[in-house]
Amino acid sequence: MDNRSSPKAARIAAEPRQGAQAIRRALSVLRILAAGREDGVPLAEVVRATGLTRPTVHRIVHVLIEEGIVERHDRSGRYAIGNQVPELALARPRPSPLLVAAEPSLRRASTEIGDTLFLTMRTGNDTLCVDRRIGAYPIQVLSIEVGARRPLGVSSAGVAILAALPAQDARKIVAANEKRFETYRTDAATVLGQVTAARRRGYGMREIGLVQGTKSISTWIKTTDGRPVAAMTVSAVRTRLGPRREQEVAEILLRETRAIEQAIGG
Amino acid sequence: MDNRSSPKAARIAAEPRQGAQAIRRALSVLRILAAGREDGVPLAEVVRATGLTRPTVHRIVHVLIEEGIVERHDRSGRYAIGNQVPELALARPRPSPLLVAAEPSLRRASTEIGDTLFLTMRTGNDTLCVDRRIGAYPIQVLSIEVGARRPLGVSSAGVAILAALPAQDARKIVAANEKRFETYRTDAATVLGQVTAARRRGYGMREIGLVQGTKSISTWIKTTDGRPVAAMTVSAVRTRLGPRREQEVAEILLRETRAIEQAIGG
DNA sequence: GCGTTGTTGTCCATATTATGGACAACAGAT
DNA sequence: ATCTGTTGTCCATAATATGGACAACAACGC
Structure with missing residues (x-):
């Protein structure tokens, strides 16, 4: 509760902006899921890889499912990147x-x-x-x-x-x-x-x-x-x-x- | 504070899961930004379109920038979908x-x-x-x-x-x-x-x-x-x-x- | 010059929101 | 039958995200 530091502090190396823990967590979940590709990743593995608690990961993943960002494969119960992600990606057409x-x-x-x-x-x-x-x-x-x-x-x-x-x-x-x-x-x-x-x-x-x-x-x-x-x-x-x-x-x-x-x- | 309803309630039309307001908001911001394509969208427009307050949108957008999900065009100050979105989309190769x-x-x-x-x-x-x-x-x-x-x-x-x-x-x-x-x-x-x-x-x-x-x-x-x-x-x-x-x-x-x-x- | 109306960005007290410990239920192994 | 691995849910609590208020700047009109 002290490192608010100088008023117009150095922005050089991007001090982490606060007030969005949940969003950041959701993104780290997404990046783990991306590593699982089509097959997806079991919840427990996401928990391990992110270091978050299981209720938190579970909640995040299921909200993302409701939003179409994540899919759950019925057979395996694994979670994977959903089809809305490529849809959002279409907004950025130029090749790297x-x-x-x-x-x-x-x-x-x-x-x-x-x-x-x-x-x-x-x-x-x-x-x-x-x-x-x-x-x-x-x-x-x-x-x-x-x-x-x-x-x-x-x-x-x-x-x-x-x-x-x-x-x-x-x-x-x-x-x-x-x-x-x-x-x-x-x-x-x-x-x-x-x-x-x-x-x-x-x-x-x-x-x-x-x-x-x-x-x-x-x-x-x-x-x-x-x-x-x-x-x-x-x-x-x-x-x-x-x-x-x-x-x-x-x-x-x-x-x-x-x-x-x-x-x-x- | 009563509609928790039946224990294994109908899941048919997906009662909205709670505990992730911020994530949902971030996604609605992203969808508005996607409509702006390469050029992006001014902050004020995102505020109008989402109905969120400006501090909230500002905070969300800037966290997403730190995460690489959103970009800010220096000239225009507009916000656009960032290059990490197509990267995440690569996890899903099959064509629609x-x-x-x-x-x-x-x-x-x-x-x-x-x-x-x-x-x-x-x-x-x-x-x-x-x-x-x-x-x-x-x-x-x-x-x-x-x-x-x-x-x-x-x-x-x-x-x-x-x-x-x-x-x-x-x-x-x-x-x-x-x-x-x-x-x-x-x-x-x-x-x-x-x-x-x-x-x-x-x-x-x-x-x-x-x-x-x-x-x-x-x-x-x-x-x-x-x-x-x-x-x-x-x-x-x-x-x-x-x-x-x-x-x-x-x-x-x-x-x-x-x-x-x-x-x-x- | 000096409002006016449009931006974007920041602060911080507050209460709403997300959190995670604890519990439950099920599936395979041994 | 018991153990170890899952996934899913509840809810009191504290930490988190929120948004009103303020500030700074730009463009425009007069």
Whole structure:
């Protein structure tokens, strides 16, 4: 009851505006549900991931259902993003400038590498897969789809983005996501270790992908102000990405990453 | 303080769940902002349209800005749907079954009629344009774009949908939208008159379109349970739609409307 | 110059609103 | 039959969101 501080206080880093706890909570519920995609998420998982109490989550979710923002699947009882969300999204028709800037690079890298390529952007404390290119090689890792959303740190793309952030910011995000890591069978310490390794290596990597037997390599994409906003990822069965080829692939990714950065800047 | 009623009360028409006023209010703000599309909406207009007080709207809007759900345009000071909304929408990739069912009919009707064709669906108390086909005739009415959202009643599509609803429901919606009609230079009495006329005529019509010198004809599309969910509209410069041609066009629309209804049902 | 009418933004005492502990009911395991 | 996992509901309570009042600024008229 004292930190109201100076009258026209610094607005630089956005002191949290008060008087809307419920709205903020509803949004954090929505973001968890978004990670569940079509299948949705059980209530208990939302409770775990948000750290809210169950009555609160239950109330929020059911109000959102009445409003058409959330749906409940009758069979499974899981909750998912409802059809009014895309309807609201139609108000914003222009395609993301990132996607436009990345398109040629994705096409080039995809034909050159031949394995599945992903473009993943950061949104808040999550990564969001916004584009996927399937390569020519007969075995492709297709587990991740456009729209897939995961806590920053869980995928190699997330690790790459964390590695490119100031260390302090990265630690904060990892701490904020800690409760959610359990679901993805990892923990804060592991993630921080991978981030450090990626920082040294110059790109992100996961020897054990989220899917058994796959391996992923990710490079981060920064805007002109130096903040990483996205990552470019190659996923393949592990045997396809031995040390020699890892090097080759990483070089292609780094080259195209720079091309995307230039396209955004210019 | 008595209508808590029977223990396992009728859930048929969804008695409003309480304990989330703020969330509901935030959503009604969002829906108004969605109607403003890229340009957004001034705060005062949101206040008028929602009937909330200005401090409340201001607080809600600014919390949503902090959360990335709303953006404020620096030049105009207007508020608009932010980029996190499409990001959340990515969680729901499947295309609307209505769009799929309507596609062949839209294509047929568009080539046959030659004027601009719209598919507009109902969402809550609004209409939302979800598809537009440009015809072969050199003068086309392009004012309405995919994503355009307006209160039910102001467009001919909205009038058509209201006409196909039970009279009592239609009256309720018109009453709920009354505060917003002012912005579109109409009022409840006018709308109700147009709805009655449309009901008698069998399709919706606006002699004076939202754009000067245009005329629109709309037919309603019902699901098997008899509820109208969308409308198909032709817009053209008024001189293109004299009484003779109005009749022709209406017949084509009604025919294709029935085709869509069958495609949804089967 | 000086009202007038339109904005947007902020403060803070107040009471309305959202909260969460406790309880209930059900589904699968063991 | 008991345990552990769910989801859903109630309601007294405290914390939260509310909105009246005030302020600052812009555009317009005269």
